[in-house]
Amino acid sequence: MASQDGPDHGDSESRQNASSRGQERASEEAFTLxxxxxxxxxxxxxxxxxxxxxxxxxxxxxxxxxxDRRP
Known part of the structure; x- marks a missing residue:
């Protein structure tokens, strides 16, 4: 079971990172002219x-x- 906890945790982190990147993109597009x-x-x-x-x-x-000008 311990080996299954690792990938689930990693999947959760990667989903969270993907969500965070999506939010960053959305906020970047929110600039007005x-x-x-x-x-x-x-x-x-x-x-x-x-x-x-x-x-x-x-x-x-x-x-x-x-x-420099002085002799």
Missing amino acids: TDLITAMQAMGETQKEMMDTIKELKNAASKPSEE
Whole structure:
């Protein structure tokens, strides 16, 4: 009987995991168009900030520091 308890327990876990995955998929599909637009706008703003930071870093790296300019 002990050998039958293992597979039953495993089957129960796999059913629970499958159910959980199904619920995750359902909640993922629950996004509205407004949610997606808001997320895309936020990502665009973040991308702009990242590009500005990269430009600043490039400019800072290309300019010699005061220590490098001293004879």
